[in-house]
Amino acid sequence: xxxxxxxxxxxxxxxxxxxxxxxxxxxxxxxxxxxxxxxxxxxxxxxxxxxxxxxxxxxxxxxxxxxxxxxxxxxxxxxxxxxxxxxxxxxxxxxxxxxxxxxxxxxxxxxxxxxxxxxxxxxxxxxxxxxxxxxxxxxxxxxxxxxxxxxxxxxxxxxxxxxxxxxxxxxxxxxxxxxxxxxxxxxxxxxxxxxxxxxxxxxxxxxxxxxxxxxxxxxxxxxxxxxxxxxxxxxxxxxxxxxxxxxxxxxxxxxxxxxxxxxxxxxxxxxxxxxxxxxxxxxxxxxxxxxxxxxxxxxxxxxxxxxxxxxxxxxxxxxxxxxxxxxxxxxxxxxxxxxxxxxxxxxxxxxxxxxxxxxxxxxxxxxxxxxxxxxxxxxxxxxxxxxxxxx
Ligand code: APR
Ligand code: PHB
Numbered sequence: 106x107x108x109x110x111x112x113x114x115x116x117x118x119x120x121x122x123x124x125x126x127x128x129x130x131x132x133x134x135x136x137x138x139x140x141x142x143x144x145x146x147x148x149x150x151x152x153x154x155x156x157x158x159x160x161x162x163x164x165x166x167x168x169x170x171x172x173x174x175x176x177x178x179x180x181x182x183x184x185x186x187x188x189x190x191x192x193x194x195x196x197x198x199x200x201x202x203x204x205x206x207x208x209x210x211x212x213x214x215x216x217x218x219x220x221x222x223x224x225x226x227x228x229x230x231x232x233x234x235x236x237x238x239x240x241x242x243x244x245x246x247x248x249x250x251x252x253x254x255x256x257x258x259x260x261x262x263x264x265x266x267x268x269x270x271x272x273x274x275x276x277x278x279x280x281x282x283x284x285x286x287x288x289x290x291x292x293x294x295x296x297x298x299x300x301x302x303x304x305x306x307x308x309x310x311x312x313x314x315x316x317x318x319x320x321x322x323x324x325x326x327x328x329x330x331x332x333x334x335x336x337x338x339x340x341x342x343x344x345x346x347x348x349x350x351x352x353x354x355x356x357x358x359x360x361x362x363x364x365x366x367x368x369x370x371x372x373x374x375x376x377x378x379x380x381x382x383x384x385x386x387x388x389x390x391x392x393x394x395x396x397x398x399x400x401x402x403x404x405x406x407x408x409x410x411x412x413x414x415x416x417x418x419x420x421x422x423x424x425x426x427x428x429x430x431x432x433x434x435x436x437x438x439x440x441x442x443x444x445x446x447x448x449x450x451x452x453x454x455x456x457x458x459x460x461x462x463x464x465x466x467x468x469x470x471x472x473x474x475x476x477x478x479x480x481x482x483x484x485x486x487x488x489x490x491x492x493x494x495x496x
Contacts, residue, residue, distance in 0.1 A: 108134040108225070110419060111245045111258040113233055114265030115144055115226060117208060118391030118408045120215035122262060124164040125416045127222055131423050134256055136230040136247055138265070141216060148295060148368055149208040151320055152177075152305070152402035154493030157409040158204045166214045173321070174206030180491075182456070182474075183308040186354050190478045191304075197481070197488035205305075207320045208405055235261055235274040239385030259386065262415065266392040267377070275384040287374035287398060287453065288460050289313070292331040294345055295368040300325045301353075301361045307400075308352050309456045309474070314400075315352040317361075325362075328399075330457055333373060342366050374398035374453065376446055381435040382411070388434060390415055395442050397449040400456060406493055407445040411438045413496045441494060448490040 110126060112119045115137030123133040137144065153161075153174070161167040178195040195202055219226050230247040237243050238261065245256045263271020272280070300319035308315040313330035320326055329349055331340070342365055350358035377396040382389045391408030414437055418430025455473055459466065477483045 106134065106254060106256045108132045108256060108258050109423065110260045110262060111136070111256050112262040112264055113235075113245070113271050114263070114269055114391075114393065115139075115141075115216075115228070116264065116266055116391065117212050117215060117405055118393075118412055119262065119264035120212065120219060120226075121160060121164055121409075122264065122390065122412050122415055123224055123226070124166065124215060124218050124222075125160070125412070126419060127219075127224055128165065129420045129424065131419060134225040134227065134258075135219075136233055136245065136256075137226065137228050138230055138233065140228050145209060145213055145216070147209065148293075148326075148370070150399055150402040150404060151205055151207040151318060151326065152406075153204040153206055153211070154406040154409070154491075155201050155203065156413070156493045156496055157406050160409055160413060161211065161214070164215070164218065166211075166218045169210065169214055170204060170206045173210070174204040175319075175321075176202050177205050177304055178202045180305040180307065181302065182477075183306055183310075183354050183357070184474060185310055186352070189306070189354050189357070192484060192487060192491070194488045194492055197484045198492045199489075201488075201492035203492055205319060211405070233265075233270050235263075235271060235387060238274065238387045241386075243386045260419065261387045263387055263389040263393045264391050267396055269393050271387060271393050272379055272389055274387065275379075279381075279384060281380045283376075283378045283380070285376040285450070287376075287457070288333065289330050289457065290333050290335070290371045290373045291316075291328045291399060292335065292337070292340055292345065292371050293326065293328045293369065294342070294366040295320070296325050296327070296364045296366055297323060298325050298362040298364045299323060301357055306353070306357065307452075307456055308354075309458075310352040311458060312348070312352055314457045315349055317353070317357075331371060332460075335371065337369050337371055340369070342369075345369070372399070374400075376450055378439070378442060378446060380439060382438050383431075383435040388415055388431075390438075394438075395446070397445060398453045399449075400453040401449045401491060403445040403449045407442055409493075410441045410496045414438050441496070444490070444494055452487075
């Protein structure tokens, strides 16, 4: 097989790039290790910054998002069950907002668009291997059943997530990895209940952080901070709801509608960046190169700027013969990646209870919180990062 751009990974990053390139006449083949059902069974954050929503529209995939997604102009931060302040995103960011629309739905819309255009998407591609990445003729091999198939291409895009093969194909002496692992996780529950609030509530509390989010007016997503040693089996639905209520202001807890969980999972919190994001003719994008803790929902939104830069770099190469975008991709992408790292670290530090924090740390966290709601400049900084810094 032969193509111009071989994309590894059929998550939102890989799908979005193949769709955008296809619309400009650039050929791609996308290899996904799992079945489509498996990929669409994953539940992830549901807040899209406006830049990502624009990319969905440019990819001709924005119709359902625009119909079913909810535009949110603000969110709440509750503190120790005592006060609840609203962050007016529109006011403090100079007019921007976010779209609440599940990432699973984003992925579904992208797959459907790829199908409509007869996009080359190969599922259950096993043993994907990347070859000759620093030569002018790189190629990728994979196994389908007993057959080994080879794809010759100009460029390889590593969009295969944190556990993928692409980043691991870069020699250890070239790659530098930066990491912070947080000493807690998030226990998440999805329930067919009316959301407790029309906007998101981020709740800081001595017992630990909690988040009230939603997927629609009949589907709620809630999280509580939990020790890394806990497993899903340690938490019955009743125990989850009781603990969530303890961390919310009493009036919010009083109107919380509870019900059976339809999904329950624990995720660790991690910050991670791999540099550089280019090795020869391999370009990393999305979770393959960087991870953020979910606070602030930066994951997909950080992937979006990688895709935007690669989309423009590759179309400039193929349509105008201009390689500047490819040459400076890593540097440009990493500059925005690190800003998203900073913001999700800031929000995680502001809102969580750290098991090893000193009284000094706790005073600083409280001061940071009070400063935030006493300064329009501080709120402006929070809002501009939450709605997404420009690409
Ligand atoms: N070969 C082919 N595909 C692979 C391989 C492999 N060796 N390893 C992993 N994959 C696939 C995974 O099955 C997955 O479907 O790559 C895909 C990567 O998708 P994501 O993990 O969703 O990563 P990305 O597309 O960059 O999405 C970024 O989604 O994961 C969230 O928090 C993340 O919000 C962020 C966004
Ligand atoms: C979610 O809805 O899953 C969600 C929302 C906001 C976050 C994280 C997760 O900051």
